[in-house]
Amino acid sequence: MVRAAVLRERGDATPDPLLTLVETIEDLSSARTVDQVAGVIRSAARRITGADGVAFILRDEGRCFYLDEDAIGPLWKGRRFDMSECISGWCMLNAQTVVIRDIYQDPRIPHDAYRPTFVKSLVMTPVRPRDPIAAIGAYWASERQPTEDEVAKLQIMARATATALDSALMYASLSETLERRKFLLRELDHRCKNTLAAVQSIADQTLRHAQSPRHFVEAFNGRLGALSRAHELLTREEWGRAPLAEVLAQTLAAFGGVDGERIKAGGPPIRLAPETSVAMHMAFHELAVNAAKYGALSRDSGRLEVAWTVEAGADERPMLVLTWSERGGPPVTAEPRRGFGSRLIEQGIARDLNGAAVIDFDPQGVVFRLRAPLSDRMSRT
Template identity: 60%
Template sequence: MMDTALTAASADDAGGLFTLVETVEALSSARTVEEVAEVIRSTARRITGADGVAIVLRDGDKCYYVDEDAIGPLWKGQRFPMTACVSGWAMMNRKTAIIPDIYSDDRVPHDAYRPTFVKSMVMTPVRPDDPVAAIGAYWANEREPTAAELQKLEVMARATAAAFESAGLRASLETALGAKDALVAELDHRVRNTLAATLSIASQTLRTAPDPKDFNEAFEGRVFSMASAHELLAKADWGPTSLDMVVRAAMDRFGGVDGERIKAAGPPIAVKAEAAVAIHMALHELGVNALQHGALRHQGGGVEVYWSIGYDVVEGKQVPARLTFNWRETGGPTVAEPKKRGFGSKLIEQGLPRELGGEARLIFRPEGLRFSLAAPFSNRLALAQ
């Protein structure tokens, strides 16, 4: 009986993960805020197993409950002060509210909840740096949410933030810019690229993951990495950003560039959006490997990330021609070349150099993993002015 229950739980988990992938796909193609809300409304309960889900938009100093899917009515179409509801608390504090028993938590307006079925809940802000919305999941019994449920809600919130930004950017472009057709086409291209990348990551991760839990961890880590890269690029209005900032953003998840365990140094290099995402994703894979199997697994281990400029002689003058980029691990366990390369290795050795038009290789030295990349300067990669 226990084996049967575990098998059923694994099947449910796998089904939820597939639905999560489908949700990311649908969000990537949503064109309006209303379409984004509809995607979340129609899929969030299947992903989380909750008895109800609500999508709440920030409307000035009010929380607007724009849509819901639940076993009983909640607050669709109503507005509440930010200071008088849990969604407002989550957005103002920029953190997820986890409430196993709503009647023992002072953040909950009990009078508003008594007519409903809700006994426990989780409220996750959308875009924690500057929340624009929140996703609420509700249950009809008192319970603690599982780590997997929280992770799935956070992945949905990240994907929803990107979808809201894309929808808002579309509306802005279509109403304010004379050259809207060309600009919307560029946005469509970017969204399609993001969707294709997400689906490829899901497919490749699913192909190599031995079970749903491993798929969940690897896929969410890669989606978070891509979202982190997009957040960095959004701050630069999707123009060129610096290689140093890309490296630092990618290393934040592993303790950050602190000059001790993780060091980073190199000359100013400007990186276009697509190249920045590829570099960020490759560094994420290197960081995960270092944390699980390499130098960051041991307290005394460390990583050095450094890059330099290669020059060619043209008409007697030295001209900047290429980037040389290196990853070097020290102080970790003895390294041996794996018998089989996974998706992460392919992304590092094939995906990144293909994006930059260069060459790359992983070197499995006993004293520590090395990675080297040589890529020519181009319209995607250049010496910063």
């Protein structure tokens, strides 16, 4: 900073290359993004070297990405080339500065790519001597031999650029981490509120239909456990889409599990959005509790089969068709009093999936049918 101030006091009409170099390093130290680094380099490198054009090239896996340029004519800004087909790629792969007096006499130059440009001579230097991550190219419109001083200043600039890029990438990573932290806190707050609202609703509805305190405790604990298991599955799936088969298996695990004999389940791969996973889990739980108390799962001879398929609807939209079928349990003599569980199964699921759901209390066993269109809430894998 002191050196730059002293140099500014000279008041020279012609920019001092040394002053420009010092100012460039100062500007690079305050750059916070890769684009800002490129912006500093593209103009400063021309003033320092006296080149007719400068390009800033990033190493993009196996390609060279011409991020920015400042030149008397268009070069290759925004384009990508294979590392093996570009002199900047050769420069980075070999970690060497390249000085070429006549580009059309050098076999490493892709001549067809250069013919539309003004370039006759060039210097290409890597950014970071070990494991280069970028390159700076300086180009001249007339054939000439760049001086050792011009090359040296470009190399100094490249070293400063390496540090600036590392800082920019670190700054971007830190910013991303902070934003991710804020997002996670907001998401956690949202999910906690939703969960508390669900627990409050379960408690209220269970209490409203409970025949006794004992019945309330039993039903409430069961539903709370089902909600917990649903969240456990979603946590394993990192709160992404959960497979329908796993949602069903997780629910039925508390009732003997899907064993292929007494309890069968199967269908094509379907994935459920997090909110739909919870709703389906709770609906399956209500059906399983009823089956364990009064239906097929209350007897050793009882059988439960859950099957689903995807069919074309009336408007040709793919529809999920799911059937929960109980057989071998006690005869169903009358339709039970409809409470929270029945409304959750028939109304809640249907509303959530924009479909239709119905429980049929057939004398041979309860049958639940769900028919709903595939959507962003429920899709094929």
